[in-house]
Structure formats: C-alpha cells, structure tokens
Amino acid sequence: MNKQFDVIVIGAGPGGYMAAIRAAQLGMSVACIDEWKNSKDGPALGGTCTNVGCIPSKALLQSSENFDHASHHLADHGISVSGLTLDVTKMLGRKDTVVKQNNDGILYLFKKNKVSFFHGRGSFVRTVDGGYEIKVASAAEEALVGKQIIVATGSTARALPGTPFDEELILSNDGALRMGAVPKRLGLIGSGVIGLELGSVWRRLGSEVSILEALPTFLGAVDQQIAKEAYKAFVKQGLKIELGVQVGEIRTTKKGKEAQVSVAWTNAKGEGQTLEVDKLIVSIGRVPNTIGLDALAVGLKLDERGAIVVDEDCRTSLPGVWAVGDVVRGPMLAHKAEEEGVAVAERLAGQHGHVNFNTIPWVIYTSPEIAWVGQTEQQLKAAGRAYKSGTFPFLANGRARALGDTTGMVKMLADAASDEILGVHIVGPMASELIAECVVAMAFRASSEDIARICHAHPSLSEATKEAALAVAQRALNF
Numbered sequence: 001m002n003k004q005f006d007v008i009v010i011g012a013g014p015g016g017y018m019a020a021i022r023a024a025q026l027g028m029s030v031a032c033i034d035e036w037k038n039s040k041d042g043p044a045l046g047g048t049c050t051n052v053g054c055i056p057s058k059a060l061l062q063s064s065e066n067f068d069h070a071s072h073h074l075a076d077h078g079i080s081v082s083g084l085t086l087d088v089t090k091m092l093g094r095k096d097t098v099v100k101q102n103n104d105g106i107l108y109l110f111k112k113n114k115v116s117f118f119h120g121r122g123s124f125v126r127t128v129d130g131g132y133e134i135k136v137a138s139a140a141e142e143a144l145v146g147k148q149i150i151v152a153t154g155s156t157a158r159a160l161p162g163t164p165f166d167e168e169l170i171l172s173n174d175g176a177l178r179m180g181a182v183p184k185r186l187g188l189i190g191s192g193v194i195g196l197e198l199g200s201v202w203r204r205l206g207s208e209v210s211i212l213e214a215l216p217t218f219l220g221a222v223d224q225q226i227a228k229e230a231y232k233a234f235v236k237q238g239l240k241i242e243l244g245v246q247v248g249e250i251r252t253t254k255k256g257k258e259a260q261v262s263v264a265w266t267n268a269k270g271e272g273q274t275l276e277v278d279k280l281i282v283s284i285g286r287v288p289n290t291i292g293l294d295a296l297a298v299g300l301k302l303d304e305r306g307a308i309v310v311d312e313d314c315r316t317s318l319p320g321v322w323a324v325g326d327v328v329r330g331p332m333l334a335h336k337a338e339e340e341g342v343a344v345a346e347r348l349a350g351q352h353g354h355v356n357f358n359t360i361p362w363v364i365y366t367s368p369e370i371a372w373v374g375q376t377e378q379q380l381k382a383a384g385r386a387y388k389s390g391t392f393p394f395l396a397n398g399r400a401r402a403l404g405d406t407t408g409m410v411k412m413l414a415d416a417a418s419d420e421i422l423g424v425h426i427v428g429p430m431a432s433e434l435i436a437e438c439v440v441a442m443a444f445r446a447s448s449e450d451i452a453r454i455c456h457a458h459p460s461l462s463e464a465t466k467e468a469a470l471a472v473a474q475r476a477l478n479f
C-alpha cells in the first residue's frame with residue numbers, strides 16, 4: 001500500500017526543510033523528498049543554499065578574507081607575517097566540512113521532529129481516479145500519498161545560450177565553489193550578487209578578475225548612492241568591472257594541460273573586445289527548477305519564466321498543492337524561502353502564516369558588505385513619495401576606526417510627513433548584521449525618531465544607524 005502522509009514536501013532546501021519541520025511541529029505527519037547527492041551518493045540535505053550556495057560561499061568568503069587580511073592589513077596593526085602560504089585544498093576541505101555539518105544538522109532536525117525523509121526524485125503521477133500521488137524515484141521506488149503537497153524544488157544556474165556549463169572551464173556557482181587552484185585570470189559574466197561575492201573570493205586569493213555586465217548601471221536594484229560607494233571600493237580592490245557590455249561568442253581551447261576561455265564582447269562604446277581567461281564563471285541569474293516534477297502532466301500551472309504560479313499565500317493552480325522559495329515569484333533568497341515554507345505549514349494547520357515582503361532584507365557579503373531593506377531612493381522618487389534622507393559615514397564611527405574599516409555609510413529614508421522608515425541602505429563593515437535592527441524597526445513600522453531615541457552601545461557600528469536616523473532630522477551629533 002502507498003505510504004500516506006498529511007504533508008509531502010518535495011525539496012529539502014531552506015523552503016522545503018523549514019516547511020517540513022514546522023508542519024511536523026504542528027502535529028502533522030510529514031514526508032520530505034530530496035534528490036541531492038553528496039560525493040558518496042548519499043543524501044545532502046539543504047538544497048542549493050547548503051550545498052552550492054549561501055553556506056559554501058560564505059565559508060570561502062571568510063577564508064579568503066582572512067588571507068587578504070594577513071596579506072595586506074595585519075601590518076597596519078603592527079603584526080608582520082612572513083612566509084604566508086595558501087593551501088587551496090585545505091580551504092576547500094574546510095568549506096566541505098562546514099557544508100557537511102549543515103547537511104547533518106538538517107537530517108538530525110528531521111529525526112528530532114519525526115519527518116520521514118526519502119532520498120530520490122519526487123514527481124507527480126496521475127492516478128486512475130483523476131487525483132495524483134507522488135512517486136519517489138530511488139533505489140527502492142516508492143509511491144506516497146499526501147493530503148497536501150508543498151513543492152520547494154528551488155532553482156538552477158542560468159547558462160548563456162549556446163554555452164553550457166562544463167564545470168571545468170565554464171563554471172556555474174557549483175564549479176566556481178570548488179576550483180582546485182587559484183586561476184591566474186578569472187572572468188565572470190554578470191556583476192550581480194554571485195559575480196561580486198565569488199569574484200571577491202578569487203580576487204582575494206590572487207586571481208586577476210574581470211567582470212562583464214550587460215546593464216549600464218552597477219547594481220541597478222540597489223540604492224544608487226550605496227551602489228556607487230561600493231563600486232569605488234571594488235574597483236580600488238582590483239576588480240575590473242565593465243558595464244553596458246554585450247557578450248558574443250565564447251570559445252574554449254585546450255592544448256595538453258593548457259586550457260583557456262576566450263570571450264568576444266562589445267563595450268559600451270560599441271567597440272569589439274576579447275577577454276582571455278583561464279576560467280569563466282557565468283552568473284547571470286537563476287531559473288526556477290521544475291525539471292523532473294512532471295508538473296505539466298498533472299496540470300500545474302507555470303509562468304513564462306518557468307516559475308510555478310502561486311497566489312500570495314503560495315497556493316498553486318492545483319487544489320492541495322502549494323509552492324515556496326526559488327521555484328515561485330519573488331526574490332531568490334534563502335530566508336524568503338524559509339519564511340514562505342513556515343507560513344504554508346502554519347496555513348495548513350489553520351493558522352495565519354504571514355510573510356511581509358516589504359521587510360525582506362538583502363545582503364551582498366562582499367567587503368564592504370552591502371545590505372538593505374525596504375525601498376531605495378530611486379524607487380521613492382519614481383513613486384512620487386515625499387521622503388527625508390539621512391546618511392552617516394563609517395569614517396566618523398569610533399568602532400569602525402578601531403576595526404580599521406571605515407568604508408561606506410548608513411542611509412535611512414523616512415516618509416516626509418509621518419517619519420515612518422521606508423528603507424535603510426548600508427555599505428560598510430558588518431552591514432549584514434546591522435541591517436537586522438532596521439528590519440525589526442520596519443516590521444514594527446518605527447519612525448526614524450524611534451531609532452534616534454534608542455540607546456545604542458558605544459563604541460559600536462550600530463551607532464552609525466542611530467546617527468543616520470538623527471541625520472534624517474538634520475541633527476546628527478558626530479558628523
């Protein structure tokens with residue numbers, strides 16, 4: 001007999017595993033199916049985020065930042081290092097250990113919450129009565145029946161047309177996170193989040209990094225005052241970023257052990273150029289992943305981008321089928337996927353699961369870090385909203401000076417009449433942590449004056465947030 005569950009979750013990335021755990025916490029019987037394999041063909045729970053995304057990229061960002069500090073910045077503190085060497089194999093090994101700790105942690109959480117895990121590909125199958133069941137394609141093929149299904153099958157890297165990833169010379173995020181040696185010349189197509197984070201990793205380790213970006217504006221979705229500050233910092237560090245380019249033919253050549261990639265491109269002035277590199281990372285966005293679900297066979301509606309169509313509560317076109325995370329509309333972020341997964345589980349239990357899409361933070365983990373929540377100044381202008389702006393530079397913050405990292409600023413935008421905070425944009429040290437206070441403030445619909453009146457520890461980077469709030473009312477104290 002088919003195994004019966006209250007809820008079947010397909011995909012154990014942040015969207016799926018959080019949905020499974022929350023549904024189990026709420027008393028439902030839950031199965032979660034995931035097909036990701038580790039190097040020994042065993043399960044590797046956590047999806048893109050844990051295996052080839054958030055976690056390994058942050059591990060390498062930390063390792064490479066440590067190397068960069070030892071190479072260039074410790075001397076400022078009177079610490080000299082001689083004979084500094086780099087062991088890329090060990091660095092990658094540490095990253096793999098961090099990934100495995102996360103894989104195992106999710107498996108442990110499944111056991112703790114009595115979520116039944118199935119390793120294999122899950123797909124919809126029509127049943128004779130016009131319903132459907134979920135087939136798990138694995139060593140022991142199984143069929144599961146669920147009262148409710150949550151699809152959380154994530155996304156995959158978008159390839160350039162006619163240039164598939166070979167993960168040797170033309171790399172997606174997967175290959176880019178496991179290069180066994182530092183390439184002398186590294187090219188990247190796309191200066192979005194992955195381009196900047198992974199470009200930074202390999203630049204810090206010694207690569208000459210060139211990034212080709214199609215748009216004429218650097219980080220067009222980011223508040224432009226912040227993006228300009230970040231651009232200056234990246235260029236100063238040695239990242240070569242060409243904007244407004246058109247990428248043409250990409251050729252790979254291999255002669256014995258020598259291999260390289262040649263990219264024909266046209267610059268913003270329309271002049272033909274060639275970029276020759278040892279490896280090329282293509283980071284031009286990601287596509288929703290419904291391959292293998294057999295979604296169309298059961299009539300699950302997809303949009304023109306291939307994303308599963310959902311309403312604002314994550315209901316799909318099929319009764320009893322929900323979808324969350326990268327496979328649906330909205331930002332492709334792990335914490336957005338998690339929030340949706342939890343909210344759907346709570347809705348299944350009759351609760352009011354809720355995701356506030358206006359307060360989802362973004363972070364780019366470069367150095368300086370870039371983080372924001374809410375609307376940018378260009379969005380407010382386009383909407384004709386009257387706003388006030390306050391900025392405070394880290395140059396005037398005591399903790400930033402003590403850290404030796406005074407790049408960037410905090411910028412706060414508030415409604416001109418009510419003073420409600422509409423957006424906060426940060427470029428600078430630990431922006432990823434500083435943004436949390438601003439998310440809380442916006443979730444509680446705080447005014448800039450609320451932040452300005454709250455006592456912040458001294459010396460701390462968070463004082464820059466308070467000072468930006470004071471600056472909204474033209475009364476910054478330390479600048």
Ligand code: FAD
Pocket residue numbers: 010011012013014015016033034035036046047048049050052053054055057120121122123152153154155173194289291292293324325326327332333334335336337
């Ligand atoms: P995924 O994490 O993609 O998980 C989907 C899972 O479903 C996978 O395990 C897949 O194998 C499985 N699956 C798919 N189809 C089937 C099927 N038919 N049967 C069984 N299993 C199936 N986001 C952040 O918020 N912060 C970051 O710092 C960050 N860094 C990133 C760095 C990189 C290099 C990349 C590529 C992404 C990064 N992201 C980051 C984005 C983040 O990884 C995604 O938003 C997040 O993983 C989406 O979660 P998800 O659960 O929707 O899907």
Ligand code: NAI
Pocket residue numbers: 160189190191192193194195197212213214215247282283284285286331332333362363364365
């Ligand atoms: P992205 O959307 O951030 O950036 C892609 C860039 O490529 C854009 O600037 C785009 O204009 C450019 N581009 C597109 N086609 C091009 C072409 N043909 N030639 C040149 N440039 C081209 O996508 P990215 O960097 O691939 O990352 C995918 C997603 O993964 C992100 O949007 C984000 O949702 C998630 N992510 C999140 C991270 C975080 O939260 N820190 C880290 C990494 C990824």
